[in-house]
Each structure stands twice: as structure tokens, then as C-alpha cells.
Amino acid sequence: MTEKNPDKGHVALFGWSLNAIDAVDRFDRRYLVVAPPWAEEYCAQNDIPFMAWDFDRLNERSYELAQRLEERGVDVAIPIFEETVEWAGAVNAVLLKNPRLLGQSMLFRDKSLMKRRAQLGGIRVGVFEEAHDRGDVIRFLKRVNETLLKLDGDPNDPIHFKAFDKSGTAGHRVIRTPEDVDNIPDEEFPALLESHLDGWEFAVEAWIKDRKIQFLNISEYVTLGYSVFVPATPELEAHRERITKEIEKLIEAFDIEFGFIHPEYFLTSDNTLYFGEVAYRPPGFNALELIERAYGFNGYQGLVVAFDPKTTKEELDAFFPEAVTDAKGHAGCFGVYPRRRVVSRLEVPEETANHPYFEFHELSDPREQKVAKRSAFGTHWGLAYFFGDDPHKLRDLLKHQEELDFYV
Amino acid sequence: MSVEEAPDRQGDSTAGAPDAQAMRLCGTLDVAIERLERARPFAKTRYQRPVLDVAARLLSVPGGFAALCTRAMRMDRAGLFAGSDWDTPEALLPQLSGGTLVSDDPIYRALEASSLARFLAVASGAGRHDNLHSEGARHFLTQVLALNLRDTFGTVDEAQRALGDRLTVKREILRHIAETVGLTDVLGVMVSEIWRLLEQRSVQVGVVKDMIAQIALALHERGAELGNTRLGAERLVSALFGPTAGSLDDPGIDAYLERIAHTDEVGLSREAMGFARAMHDTGLVSDYHAAFLRWALDYRDRPLVPEALGLGTTGLDSWRHYRRVIEDLIRAAVTPATPQAAYGLAMLLERGVLHNAPMVPALDRQLRLRLKGATRDRIALGFGEAAPPETHLLAGVLQILGQPLGVGQGANPTCQSARAIAMWALIDPDYLLHLIGQAAEFETVQMQFEGTEINSTDLPVGLAGFGPIDADPVSVLLVTHLDRIYAEMGRLCAGREGDPHRWINPQFHGWWVARGCAVAVDVATGKLKAYEDFLRRFFLTYHPEYNGGRPVSHPQPAGIAVTDANAQFVGWHAIAILRVAEDQTGRMRVYFYNPNNDSGQNWGDDVIVSTGGNGERYGEGSLEFEDFLSRIYLFHEDPLRVDDEVEVPAEALADVRRRAVASWAAERVPDADVAGSDA
Structure with missing residues (x-):
């Protein structure tokens, strides 16, 4: 110790x-x-x-x-x-x-309350509704698509179904048809229903102390549930100032004195930022490790600094680096799912193994798992890590991994 | 932790300039090691795997192991071995090391390599470890080297060939260890291994010469420590580097030629006999010997050539009859780049093959042959530019005709082609020269299959791709063609019931392959089929006591189920049955040719192929009749002969069956037979 x-x-x-x-x-x-x-x-x-x-x-x-x-x-x-x-x-x-902290945490735990609170705070959110049974889901799916002036027989725009109190992609389903609705198990209700936003999805990790952002990282999703990298491309980082303002709105709306938040946003094609949801805890997909790989500071230690009431201003300034400019490179990871129905062994594709950006993987052996049919986003079989100088190259590389078989 | 590292990091000097890929992987490895170093002891497990993942990739690039060595102590300190058996190096068993280095799982291969790198660092004094002292580490590595000698230098067999790249990496690791630790302690084991290989009189002696060169260095450095092993070692070294009174001090070729120009007749005769003795003793030809032979061609006072070739009565007879062509062959084939041609020539003369009418003109044609196009490039690629490709090919021809059973398949899955070349060299040498001429001049080989013309250039590449380059020159030239033709004959058999070798073997090799064919396994199900009858027919075809004393006149192709030392099935393999005879103790043995580079193999369950001491001729392997039969799955027999009246004892057949089922046929017993298999 x-x-x-x-x-x-x-x-x-x-x-x-x-x-x-x-x-x-x-x-x-x-x-x-x-x-x-x-x-x-x-x-x-x-x-x-x-x-x-x-x-x-x-x-x-x-x-x-x-x-x-x-x-x-x-x-x-x-x-x-x-x-x-x-x-x-x-x-x-x-x-x-500080009794308010209990109420605040309840907001973080209930996706519906969270969304309303954000809306009240002047933050832009998509269309959403609570669902208590499958009937609610069908109704929402129908209504959203009527609004979009779809005719009978046109393919539906999807809606998103998120169990109230699950984190990340667990319990997150994309619903397109009534059959998708039938597949939702009872225990996932109640849930939040959201309209689908076409756009650029990304996450933010923000360490907060004294109501101020100490460090703000933008994690660019390549494909939700598959891959993410930090720092983001210059195209997304160009919005940093607006994003910072949005986070400041969140701090006000949720009355956040200190701690760490992990919100998700959509940037739509008409350049509007939509708030998705926010969590008051470290993100999944080992994002903190990606941040450590890129910036060199440990995100969990950052959490301690942000939560500890005895942390000083000097300590904060010394601990956190300058966003983007202090990064040594771009770090990303790819969550591997088996693509075939029957797999016998792990075999990292040769082009991946030989790529200069590929670092290492933490993939589990197929003997430890069976290929289950994926319903919700489900759990990947492990992560493969990449690191390199060129964010565009890294993004395309991560995207390309989706077409490769890691399990054969 | 209890490990320290000395300032001068070992391995840096030998690593050379690693290429970009190695450099990059080293960078990634360092990142992974840093994460492991940072982690608390309770969190090490998660960070070990990425380190091993990168290490495994690093190992497969050139210089990878050397780069790993420079990080070995750091990796150990970082906790790479924490929680595993490797964390207590003093308790590790050297006999497990070799197997782990070629394990299925790259993580284990990397773990073992990292562990050996740590032993190496401690042995060389570059690192220190609380539970492992320098002497202990060196002893451990010596044992690993001696136990894996074959993979350090030696040749490759089927079980190993299946490993591919893994074996290449293992060999690089062992060689690196051998360079650093030195070979003194391993020498005794090596010397007897070399003698065992030499007794088989392989055409390819590069590996053995390499081993002897290593021994020469070791003798030079640490000769005083060697004791009893010194004698055997020196005999090998002198055969190669100083076999005669005039060359004993290894003076260099020019100085030697200077020296013999002033030597008297008695002295020259002694030189010639010295060379001959060393050559026939080992099968190796010294560079001095090659130089002496060429010099002796122009020495008119006395025929030193037959003396220097060590010819016996048959050889001398050949010399007297065909002196002109023999001198031409020496002039063209025995060069500093191809000294072994001298031994091939000596054995060729001793076999009397020149008395076969077409041979002298065929060799004259070979002397005039010019290689064309791609063929020329391939020979140059395989054997270098020190001598013209024609010289290499001619030297190869002499060696193969002199040592037919010395043909090896190299690290290639082409046992049928290698076997064919060996059998032709043994009984059809003029036909072999005809094929060589065709391939060299026209880059094709023509054959017929039951009347259908086959032309190898028209065919897609076979098992061996464009053919081996790690075999002898004749194989490098021919195997690519033979391989394609063999495959085409297989295609022409498509749709026929049963094993296609029944038709291919006689068509491919020659009239002398018996037209009948017995197969132990049903091709469709892979299960044993009428196996007792199969065994009985083998007795009736080959065992002199049951076939009326008929000897095997021509080599007969046969198929064996190769098993490893644990009697586990490895794969099917082509061999040739040469003769069946009693050995000196009266046991009936089958003597056979195995195109594999080293016949001396342990097939498990006490079936250990002998290559010497049981009546074997050079290049033959042998097993007792029943042991051999227990691994046979296909053989040829004469379909005209019916030996119904001869009974083979049921207990003899049952015993062979038991041994087959205990090894390769374990999974092949037909369901119906399982209950009644004792019958």
C-alpha cells in the first residue's frame, strides 16, 4: 500500500x-x-x-x-x-x-426522472415516455412513426427501450416491430422509451469539484456497444465549447457540487445537441483505462480527488492534464462478439494482430462461454485495445473490426 | 520483490538491429509491462495476459526472443509469473519446457519463453533472482538444450512438421540459448546424436556439419573440461576440418595445396587413404578432401583418385572401366561448394551402377545439361551462388545415386515424391536421370496413368506449392513436378471405390510395384475393415516363413500410421519396404526406407525404429516384423498368388491387432467388432 x-x-x-x-x-x-x-x-x-x-x-x-x-x-x-x-x-x-445529495442520487437512478429534470433545466432531450407494459411500447412506436408521416407498410423508425435502472447497454433494446416488443421480458419493465435520433453519439466523462469541471473528456463512439476512443476526432472536439456549456447546464440542473458524471449525447445532422442520459459513476467499456492510456492519469484516482472534500485547488490543478493537447495519442477499444453460431477457438485476425495500432486484448476463451443469441446489446467477450496517432485511422480501424472474426 | 538486475543488460549485443515490426512490438510490450508493474499484487492477474499476448507476437518476428531477453528480469519483477507454477523457477522441470514452447495456446508459449529468458539472464549474470542462482539456471538451460537437441539443430519429423511456425520460434529460442550458454555440457549428448544421424548417411549433411562446427568451437574454447566425450567429438571435428596428417592443423585450402605439391609419393598415398578413411567412417567429406581430389586428377605419376575415394573391388572395377567419365564427374561436381559429391561418387561406383548400359551416356548427358529459366533460379535460391546451379544438380545426382536411401523430404509434406526418388535411385537410376533431364531442360515431367497422358506443367501446384528448397538438389528440381502428377493421378481415380494408392503406386513408380493392394481401413468410414485378413495377407506376402522364402526383390511402397512417443496417431506416411530378414539374433525384421530425414523415431508402446546395430544398411530403418506390421495400414501384394493352404498362427495376428488398437487404431475399431474383438 x-x-x-x-x-x-x-x-x-x-x-x-x-x-x-x-x-x-x-x-x-x-x-x-x-x-x-x-x-x-x-x-x-x-x-x-x-x-x-x-x-x-x-x-x-x-x-x-x-x-x-x-x-x-x-x-x-x-x-x-x-x-x-x-x-x-x-x-x-x-x-x-447535505440532505440534497440523496434526492440528487435518486435522479441519477431513474432514467425518466433524469430526463424530466434535464428538460426542466433547459436541456434539449428527444421525445420520451415511460412504459409499464408492452402496450405502452406498441403505442409509442406507432405514435412516433405516425408523427414521422410514415404510411402503413413503410419500415418503422426504431425506438429505444431502456430499463429504468440498468447501466450502459445492459437492458438497452432497439425496437422496430411489434415482434421486437414481444421479445422483451417482463422483468425489464418499467422502462424508458425514446425516439431514435440519427446522429453522432458520444459520451462525456467529467470530473467535477466545487461545481466546476476539472477535466472533460469526450469519448467518441464508433459503434454503440462495440467501440469507443479518446480523445475524439478534431471534428467532434470542435464542439467542445458547446459541450462544456451543456455539462455546466447539467451541473446546475442536477445541483452537482462534486464528483464524476458520465452523460451521453447526440449531435444530429442539423447540428443540435440532444442529451441522452447521465450516470454518476465510472463508465463501462474500460473508458477510464483508455483515458489513462491517452493522458497518463488514472481515472479512479481522479474520482478520489473529485470526491474527497479535503482536496485542494493546487492538487486539482496538478492532477488533471490539459484536455486534447496533453494526450500522447488516441486510445480505443473494441468489444468483441462472436459472429458465428458455433465457435471453437479464439484467433485474433492476422490483419488486426499485425496492425501497428493494435496493442493487446483481454478476450476470453470460447471454452468458457457459449454463443447466446443476442437480444439486448448483451455482453461482449472481451476487449481489444488499440493506440495510435491518427484519430481517423483509429476510428476506421475500430469500425473495420466489426467485419472480422475473432472467434472461429 | 527479490530480483535485481545488473547494469549491463544481456542480449542487447546479440539482438542486432531489430526490424521495425519488432521495435514497434517492443514499444507495445513496454506499455503492457508498465501496466503490470504498476498493478498491486492482488491485481496482477488481469495485466499478465496482455503482456503475454504481446510477447507471443514479438516471439514470431526476427530478433523477438532477444528483445524479450532484455526485458526478462523486468517482466519477472513486474509479476508476470505471480500466481503460476513459473513463479518458483527452482521447481520447474526442464523436461516440460520443450513441449510448452510449442503448446497450442500462444499464451503458454510466451510464458515459457519469458521464463527461459529469465533463466538466461540469471545464468549469464545479467540478472539475479533470490531462488535461482547462476549455476542452477545454467544447469536448467543445459538440460533443456540437451532434451531438445533435435529442435536446436536437428532435422524435422512429421509430428514436428505439423507445428509449423511454432517450431520455427522454438528453434530460434533454443539457438539463442545455445549461443549464450554454450554447449559444453550438452556436447556428450550431441556427439552421440550426430553419430546416430551419420549412420543413416543422409544426403543432406548441412545440419550435421553445422553441429560439428559448433562442437569444434566448444572444443576450442573448453576442450580441457570435456573428458571422455572429447574423443568422439574430435573424431567428428577432424573428419571435417583435418582428416589427414597434411591437414590436421586446418591450414586453409591454399596452404594445403602448397604443402602437397612438395609431398612425396608415400606421403600422398597416406593423404589419400586418410581422406578415404575419414569419409567412409563418417559419410562426411572435408573441404581438403575435395581439393585433394581435384588436384589428384592432374597428378599423372600415380592414380591417387581411387585411393582417395577409398574404393573396394567393385568400385575399382568401375574405375578401370569408366575412368574418363569418372574424372569428368569429379571435375564438374566435386567443388569447394559441393564436397559431398565425392562420397556420392564413391558409393555410386561401389554400387556398380555404371555397368548398367544406359548409365554412362545418361551421366554424360547430365554433364552437358544446362538448366533453364525458373529451374535455374530455384536451384540457385536453394543452394546459393557459390557454384553454378548445374554443379549443384550434378553433385546432387551423384549423391542420390550413391546414397539412394539418404533422400529426405525436408520440412515438406511430400513423402511420396521423396520416396519415389529414392526408389528410382535404388533400382531405376537411368529412369531417374531421364526425369531429371526432362525437368531441367523442359521444366516438365511426363507420365502416363492407365494410358492417359499427364504433363506436370499443365497441372495446378500440389501439396508442396512450388516445391521444397530445403531438400537435396534433385528433390528441389523434381518434387514440384512429381507432387502435381501424384495429385493428378489421385484425381483420375475419383469415383473409384477404395484407396486410390492401389492404382496410383504402380502407375507412378513402375512395373515393379505389385498390382494388388491391401488396406486396413475402410476409406469411407475410417474404421478398420477385415483387419485380421489384412494382417494375414501381410504375413503371406512378406514373411519368409509364410511366403515360401521369397525375398523382396524391388522396394514396395507401403503406408504407415505414424504414432508419436505416446502411441498417439499423428498422420499417414509413405515408406518403402526394402527387405525382410533375420537379424544377428535370429529375430525376423522388416528393413525399410523412410523418406523422413531421420528414421530413428519412437512410435510409442516400445515400437522404436532402429537405424543401426540390428543389421541395417545405411539409410535403412528396421523393426521386428510384428512391431512393423502393427503400424502398417496399406501394402502391395501380388494379386495372382493365392496362398490359402498356409496358416498364420491366430495368436500372432491377435497380438499385432492388439498393438494397433492400442495406438493408431484406437478410434477405428468398427462398432460391430468392439464386443467380439477378442476372437
Whole structure:
């Protein structure tokens, strides 16, 4: 463990992430991992400060958790997963004596509330509605397409279906036909329905302290659910100023004093920015690692700096680099899904293996998995990492990976 | 961690200038290593795989292992081995190393290579490790080298050929280790391995000469430490670098020629006999020997040539009859780039093949032959420009005619073609010269299949692509044609029931291949079919006690199911049965030719092919009759002969069947037979 600075804050990580623990263990803050009891033995063996907590239970005991953390001298809780965002809000409301933090976290957890709040804050959002059953979905699909003046028999414009409280692409479905609606399992309701926006989709990672953006990264999606890279192309970075203004609106609308947000946006062909959704936790797809590869700072340590109430201004300025200009190159990753129905082994395509931008992969062996039919975006079998100087070349390379078989 | 690195990093000096790809991969590897270094011990696992992933790619580019070596200690310190068996190097077993280096999983190959790189760093003093001292590391590497000697220098067999690039990488790793660690301790093992190879009198001796050159260096550097192994080693080195009184000090060719110009007759005779003795002892021809022979052609006082070739009665007889053509052949074929032609010539004369009427004119034609176009380029590509392609080809012709069973297929899947060349060289040498002439002059080979004309240039390339370049010159010339013709004959058999070799083999090789054919396996199902009858027919065809004492007069092609040392099936392979006879202890043995470069193989279940000591002639492999039969799946027999009255003991057949089913036929027992297989 790195020598800890007693003058700095003591943070609690909510949720089990070895990457986060590894990063924070190397940092100068005291920390505590709050995770389910199954992790206890592992933490004892590896000298990882640990407190067992079952986040699956209802939130009613959050005051008890807050008190126990206070006794251990913890200053602030950092949510690592979507499921712990509300817990962290409730606990931080107690630890930081700021009751509004609980309400704020509820907004982050409910995609419908989140959308309305953004709309109230003057942020542009697409057409959306809540769905409690399949009938609601059919109605929305029909109405959206009527609005678009489609005739009977014209192919429908798709709509998006997102389970209320799932993160990322989990529970995200694209609905085109009534048959797609039939395939939605009961447990994914209630859900948020959104009209489809044709445009450039991207995500933002913003570290916030004292209501100010400390570092703003734009992650360009090549294909949602497949690939992303940072920093974005100059064409997207050209909108940085507008994007920054949008994030500032989010800070106001959601009353964000500190922390880390991960919103998604659409830039449509008429140059309008639409807000999609926002999460108050690290993004999936190992985006923080891409940022570390490009900029050299560790995103989890950045989280600690942003959450810790004892962080100083000087420390913030020293910690975060200058966006875009300080990047050593562009880092991207590609989520691999098997393309064939039957696969027997992992074989990185030769053109990928020999490409100068290809670094390494974390793909699992097919013997560990079966090819399941993909319904929702589902889970990829691992990521392949790329790094290079030319963002356009990297983008096209990531796109091209979709046509290759990694599993044969 | 408990590892330290000395300032002078080992490997930098030997790595040379790595190419751009290696440089780039090194950069990526460093990124992966940095991530691993940063990670806490509990998080290492996740970052190990990317390091190994990049290392595996780096290994397959030139200079890759050397680059890995410079990072070995750093990778170890970073925690590459944490959580695996490799984390305790002192407990690793050297006998597992070679297998892991060619494992299916590139991650394991990279792990083993990284581990060996760490041993190398510790052995050379470039790095230190708490649980591993320099002597221990060196001992470990020595054992790995000795256990993998074949892959360090040696030739390639079927099981290995299937590995392709993996083997290339393994060989590069072993060679790199051998360069750094030196070979002193490995020498004893090497010397006996070389003698074992030499006894087979392979046409290709490049690898063996290379090994002997290594030994010469080791003798020079550490001769005093060698003790008992020194004698065998010196015999090899002197055969190559100083076989006679006049060349003992390895003076250089020019100085040597200067020296013999002033040597008296007795001395010259002693030189000639010295060369001959060393050559027949080892099958290797020293460069001095080649120079002496050419010099002796113009020495008129006394015929030194037959003495220097070490000719016996048949050879001397040939010399007396055909002195002119022999001198022409020496002048044209025995050069500093092709010394081995001398041994081929000596053996050719000893076989008496010049007495076969077409041979002298055929060789005269060969002497005048000029290679054309692509053929010329291929020979130059395979053998270099030190001598003209015609010289290489002529030298190859002499070697193949002198050592028919020394033909090897190289690292190519062309056992049928290599076997054909060997069999023609053995019994149809004038026909072989005819094919060589056709291929050299017209870049084609013509044959007929049951009346259908086949012309190799009209055919698509076969198994071997455009043919091997790592074989002898005759094979380099012919195999591409033969391979295509063989494949075309297969196509012409399409639609016929049963194994096509029944028709191809006699048409392809010659009238002397028996027209009947027995196959142990049903072609459609892959299962054994009428196997007892198959075994019985083999006894009746080949075993002198059951066939009325008829010897094998011409080599007969046969197919074997090759098995590895664990008796696991590897693949089908073409060989030729040469003779069946009792060995010195009265056991019946089959003597056969294996186009593989090294016949001495362990086929598992105590079936170990012998290449010497059991009555084998040069280039023959042998097995006891039943052992051999247990691996045979196809043979030719005379369809006219019916030997119904002869009984082969049922227990003998059952025993062979048991051994086949315990090895290659394990998965091939027909379902109906499983219950009643004891019968």
C-alpha cells in the first residue's frame, strides 16, 4: 500500500472493482472497500481495507451504513457501479451533512426522472415516455412513426427501450416491430422509451469539484456497444465549447457540487445537441483505462480527488492534464462478439494482430462461454485495445473490426 | 520483490538491429509491462495476459526472443509469473519446457519463453533472482538444450512438421540459448546424436556439419573440461576440418595445396587413404578432401583418385572401366561448394551402377545439361551462388545415386515424391536421370496413368506449392513436378471405390510395384475393415516363413500410421519396404526406407525404429516384423498368388491387432467388432 496522507480524506469505494481498488491502493488516500461479504476473505488475504455490505437489500439501512462508515473515519463514499449510486447518495447526505445529495442520487437512478429534470433545466432531450407494459411500447412506436408521416407498410423508425435502472447497454433494446416488443421480458419493465435520433453519439466523462469541471473528456463512439476512443476526432472536439456549456447546464440542473458524471449525447445532422442520459459513476467499456492510456492519469484516482472534500485547488490543478493537447495519442477499444453460431477457438485476425495500432486484448476463451443469441446489446467477450496517432485511422480501424472474426 | 538486475543488460549485443515490426512490438510490450508493474499484487492477474499476448507476437518476428531477453528480469519483477507454477523457477522441470514452447495456446508459449529468458539472464549474470542462482539456471538451460537437441539443430519429423511456425520460434529460442550458454555440457549428448544421424548417411549433411562446427568451437574454447566425450567429438571435428596428417592443423585450402605439391609419393598415398578413411567412417567429406581430389586428377605419376575415394573391388572395377567419365564427374561436381559429391561418387561406383548400359551416356548427358529459366533460379535460391546451379544438380545426382536411401523430404509434406526418388535411385537410376533431364531442360515431367497422358506443367501446384528448397538438389528440381502428377493421378481415380494408392503406386513408380493392394481401413468410414485378413495377407506376402522364402526383390511402397512417443496417431506416411530378414539374433525384421530425414523415431508402446546395430544398411530403418506390421495400414501384394493352404498362427495376428488398437487404431475399431474383438 502506498504511504497514506493523514491530512487528506478517507474514501469508501461502493462496489467491488479490482481495477478501482488497485488504482486507489496506489494512491495517497486512505480507503475502504464496501462490498458484498463474499469479498471479505480475499481482502483479508491481500490487506485490502474492507467492510461487508449487501447492496441488494433495500436502502432502508443506509443510515446504519453511514454511521458505521463515520465511525471508521470515512469522509465520502464513491459509487463504482450503477447499483451503488443511490447508496452513495444516501450515505454522503449523512457524512457531508447535505440532505440534497440523496434526492440528487435518486435522479441519477431513474432514467425518466433524469430526463424530466434535464428538460426542466433547459436541456434539449428527444421525445420520451415511460412504459409499464408492452402496450405502452406498441403505442409509442406507432405514435412516433405516425408523427414521422410514415404510411402503413413503410419500415418503422426504431425506438429505444431502456430499463429504468440498468447501466450502459445492459437492458438497452432497439425496437422496430411489434415482434421486437414481444421479445422483451417482463422483468425489464418499467422502462424508458425514446425516439431514435440519427446522429453522432458520444459520451462525456467529467470530473467535477466545487461545481466546476476539472477535466472533460469526450469519448467518441464508433459503434454503440462495440467501440469507443479518446480523445475524439478534431471534428467532434470542435464542439467542445458547446459541450462544456451543456455539462455546466447539467451541473446546475442536477445541483452537482462534486464528483464524476458520465452523460451521453447526440449531435444530429442539423447540428443540435440532444442529451441522452447521465450516470454518476465510472463508465463501462474500460473508458477510464483508455483515458489513462491517452493522458497518463488514472481515472479512479481522479474520482478520489473529485470526491474527497479535503482536496485542494493546487492538487486539482496538478492532477488533471490539459484536455486534447496533453494526450500522447488516441486510445480505443473494441468489444468483441462472436459472429458465428458455433465457435471453437479464439484467433485474433492476422490483419488486426499485425496492425501497428493494435496493442493487446483481454478476450476470453470460447471454452468458457457459449454463443447466446443476442437480444439486448448483451455482453461482449472481451476487449481489444488499440493506440495510435491518427484519430481517423483509429476510428476506421475500430469500425473495420466489426467485419472480422475473432472467434472461429 | 527479490530480483535485481545488473547494469549491463544481456542480449542487447546479440539482438542486432531489430526490424521495425519488432521495435514497434517492443514499444507495445513496454506499455503492457508498465501496466503490470504498476498493478498491486492482488491485481496482477488481469495485466499478465496482455503482456503475454504481446510477447507471443514479438516471439514470431526476427530478433523477438532477444528483445524479450532484455526485458526478462523486468517482466519477472513486474509479476508476470505471480500466481503460476513459473513463479518458483527452482521447481520447474526442464523436461516440460520443450513441449510448452510449442503448446497450442500462444499464451503458454510466451510464458515459457519469458521464463527461459529469465533463466538466461540469471545464468549469464545479467540478472539475479533470490531462488535461482547462476549455476542452477545454467544447469536448467543445459538440460533443456540437451532434451531438445533435435529442435536446436536437428532435422524435422512429421509430428514436428505439423507445428509449423511454432517450431520455427522454438528453434530460434533454443539457438539463442545455445549461443549464450554454450554447449559444453550438452556436447556428450550431441556427439552421440550426430553419430546416430551419420549412420543413416543422409544426403543432406548441412545440419550435421553445422553441429560439428559448433562442437569444434566448444572444443576450442573448453576442450580441457570435456573428458571422455572429447574423443568422439574430435573424431567428428577432424573428419571435417583435418582428416589427414597434411591437414590436421586446418591450414586453409591454399596452404594445403602448397604443402602437397612438395609431398612425396608415400606421403600422398597416406593423404589419400586418410581422406578415404575419414569419409567412409563418417559419410562426411572435408573441404581438403575435395581439393585433394581435384588436384589428384592432374597428378599423372600415380592414380591417387581411387585411393582417395577409398574404393573396394567393385568400385575399382568401375574405375578401370569408366575412368574418363569418372574424372569428368569429379571435375564438374566435386567443388569447394559441393564436397559431398565425392562420397556420392564413391558409393555410386561401389554400387556398380555404371555397368548398367544406359548409365554412362545418361551421366554424360547430365554433364552437358544446362538448366533453364525458373529451374535455374530455384536451384540457385536453394543452394546459393557459390557454384553454378548445374554443379549443384550434378553433385546432387551423384549423391542420390550413391546414397539412394539418404533422400529426405525436408520440412515438406511430400513423402511420396521423396520416396519415389529414392526408389528410382535404388533400382531405376537411368529412369531417374531421364526425369531429371526432362525437368531441367523442359521444366516438365511426363507420365502416363492407365494410358492417359499427364504433363506436370499443365497441372495446378500440389501439396508442396512450388516445391521444397530445403531438400537435396534433385528433390528441389523434381518434387514440384512429381507432387502435381501424384495429385493428378489421385484425381483420375475419383469415383473409384477404395484407396486410390492401389492404382496410383504402380502407375507412378513402375512395373515393379505389385498390382494388388491391401488396406486396413475402410476409406469411407475410417474404421478398420477385415483387419485380421489384412494382417494375414501381410504375413503371406512378406514373411519368409509364410511366403515360401521369397525375398523382396524391388522396394514396395507401403503406408504407415505414424504414432508419436505416446502411441498417439499423428498422420499417414509413405515408406518403402526394402527387405525382410533375420537379424544377428535370429529375430525376423522388416528393413525399410523412410523418406523422413531421420528414421530413428519412437512410435510409442516400445515400437522404436532402429537405424543401426540390428543389421541395417545405411539409410535403412528396421523393426521386428510384428512391431512393423502393427503400424502398417496399406501394402502391395501380388494379386495372382493365392496362398490359402498356409496358416498364420491366430495368436500372432491377435497380438499385432492388439498393438494397433492400442495406438493408431484406437478410434477405428468398427462398432460391430468392439464386443467380439477378442476372437
